[in-house]
Amino acid sequence: MLVSGFDLAQLAENAAQRGRQLLSDLQTYLERDYERRGLPDFGIEKAADLIGCTSQHLRDKEGDGTLPPPRTARVGSLDRRVYNYNEMSQIRRLLKRDTSRPTSCARLIFSNLKGGVGKTSHALHLSHYAAREGLRVLMVDLDPQATLTTAFGLVPGLNVGADEDIGPSLTADPELIRRSIKRTRWDDIDLVPAQLSLQYTDWQMLQARDDDRQRLGPLPQRLRRALEHVADRYDLIVMDTPPALGMLSLNAIAAADMILMPITPNFYDIASSVQYFAIVSQLASTYANALRVRQLSLLMTRTDSAPETRTNMTLLNKAYGEFLLTNRMPQTRELQRATGDQMSLYEIEVPRGARETYLKAIDAMNAVNAEIMQHVWQVWRAAELNSPTEARHGE
Numbered sequence: 535m536l537v538s539g540f541d542l543a544q545l546a547e548n549a550a551q552r553g554r555q556l557l558s559d560l561q562t563y564l565e566r567d568y569e570r571r572g573l574p575d576f577g578i579e580k581a582a583d584l585i586g587c588t589s590q591h592l593r594d595k596e597g598d599g600t601l602p603p604p605r606t607a608r609v610g611s612l613d614r615r616v617y618n619y620n621e622m623s624q625i626r627r628l629l630k631r632d633t634s635r636p637t638s639c640a641r642l643i644f645s646n647l648k649g650g651v652g653k654t655s656h657a658l659h660l661s662h663y664a665a666r667e668g669l670r671v672l673m674v675d676l677d678p679q680a681t682l683t684t685a686f687g688l689v690p691g692l693n694v695g696a697d698e699d700i701g702p703s704l705t706a707d708p709e710l711i712r713r714s715i716k717r718t719r720w721d722d723i724d725l726v727p728a729q730l731s732l733q734y735t736d737w738q739m740l741q742a743r744d745d746d747r748q749r750l751g752p753l754p755q756r757l758r759r760a761l762e763h764v765a766d767r768y769d770l771i772v773m774d775t776p777p778a779l780g781m782l783s784l785n786a787i788a789a790a791d792m793i794l795m796p797i798t799p800n801f802y803d804i805a806s807s808v809q810y811f812a813i814v815s816q817l818a819s820t821y822a823n824a825l826r827v828r829q830l831s832l833l834m835t836r837t838d839s840a841p842e843t844r845t846n847m848t849l850l851n852k853a854y855g856e857f858l859l860t861n862r863m864p865q866t867r868e869l870q871r872a873t874g875d876q877m878s879l880y881e882i883e884v885p886r887g888a889r890e891t892y893l894k895a896i897d898a899m900n901a902v903n904a905e906i907m908q909h910v911w912q913v914w915r916a917a918e919l920n921s922p923t924e925a926r927h928g929e
C-alpha cells in the first residue's frame with residue numbers, strides 16, 4: 535500500500551531516537567540490577583574453610599587487629615559475621631596465606647565446534663572456582679555472541695565500547711589489550727569482553743597489509759603475543775571460544791597450554807567431535823611451531839541417566855578414555871537457572887529449587903574444577919622446571 539506523504543527518513547530518525555532513549559533506560563536498569571546483585575555473603579565457617587584455617591583463628595586475627603573488623607548481618611536475634619569472596623582475597627593477603635600461588639601464568643581454552651555443550655558455563659565456573667582459591671584470573675571472551683561478557687553484567691554495545699574487545703589487539707597493536715581489560719565484581723577476575731563486531735575480526739586479520747603483517751606477527755600467534763603483555767598480572771587466563779574453528783579460535787588454541795573440550799554424550803555431538811579432532815589435527819600440523827598446547831582433555835557435560843546417554847557415555851569412554859576427565863557434569867536445572875540469570879552456582883545465595891539439587895550441582899562442579907586445576911598445576915610446575923628463575927613483574 536502506498537501512503538502519500540510517507541517520509542522514511544523522518545520515520546527512521548524518530549525510531550533511532552526512541553531506540554537511543556530505550557538503550558539508555560535499559561543501561562540504567564541493568565547497572566542498578568548488577569550493583570544490587572554483588573557477590574553473595576557467607577558465614578565464618580565457610581570463610582575459614584576457604585582460607586584453610588579454623589573459624590577461631592579468624593576471630594583471633596580480627597580481635598588482635600591483623601584483620602579488619604568483620605561485617606555482620608542480623609539473623610534472628612544474633613549478629614553473625616559475614617564475608618564475601620573479595621574479602622576472602624584480602625584476608626588471604628593479610629594472613630599471608632597466598633604464598634602457594636604459582637610463579638607463571640597458565641592459559642586454558644574451552645573449545646568445541648558445537649554450541650550449547652557448556653563451554654561458556656564451564657569457563658565461567660572454573661574462573662570463579664580459581665578466584666575462590668585465591669588465584670588471579672583473566673577471562674577472555676572470544677565469542678561474538680558474548681555470553682560470557684553478559685554473565686559479568688556487561689552489555690555489548692552499551693557498556694563495551696567499540697574498540698574494547700580483543701579485536702584491536704589482533705589487528706592493530708597487541709598492546710591494546712591493556713585497554714580492553716575490564717574489572718568485574720570479582721576483585722580477582724578481570725575480563726576482556728566480546729561483542730558482535732568480533733565477527734569481523736577474522737576477516738580483518740586476513741585483510742592486513744603486508745607491512746602490518748610483519749609488524750603484528752604470524753596470524754595464529756597474535757593473541758598469544760597480546761596476552762604476553764598482561765600475563766604477568768595473572769595466574770590463569772581462561773578463554774571462551776565461539777563454536778567454530780576460525781581465526782579467533784585458532785589464535786586461542788595457539789595461545790593455550792591446555793584445551794578443554796566439553797562434550798555432551800549424544801550422537802550428534804560425538805559426530806562433531808570427530809570433525810573437531812580432524813580439523814585440530816590439520817591445524818596443528820600446519821602451525822606446529824606456533825602451538826604450545828601440553829594437554830587436551832574432554833569434559834563430559836550435561837549427562838543424565840537415560841539409557842541412550844549411558845550407552846553413549848560408554849562408547850565415549852571406549853573411544854577417548856585417556857582424554858576424558860574422570861569427573862563429569864550432569865544436566866542440572868540449578869546450572870540452567872543460574873546461567874539464565876547471568877550468575878554462576880558460586881554466586882547464588884539462595885538455591886532456586888530444592889537445596890539438595892543445588893548441593894549436588896555444586897559438588898559436581900567442584901569435582902570437575904578440582905580435577906581441571908590439578909592439570910593446571912602440572913602446567914605451572916612444568917613452567918617452573920623450565921625456567922625456575924622466572925619472576926613476576928611487580929612483585
Ligand SMILES: Nc1ncnc2c1ncn2[C@@H]1O[C@H](COP(=O)(O)OP(=O)(O)O)[C@@H](O)[C@H]1O
Pocket residue numbers: 648649650651652653654655656681777835836837863864865866867869870871873874
Ligand atoms: N550441566 C548443565 N546442566 C544444565 N544446563 C546446562 C549445563 N551445561 C550447560 N547448560 C545450559 O546450556 C546452555 C548452553 O550452555 P553454554 O555454556 O552457553 O554452552 P556453549 O558455550 O558451549 O554454547 C546454557 O543455557 C546453559 O545454562
Ligand SMILES: [Mg+2]
Pocket residue numbers: 650653654655677681774775
Ligand atoms: Mg558459549
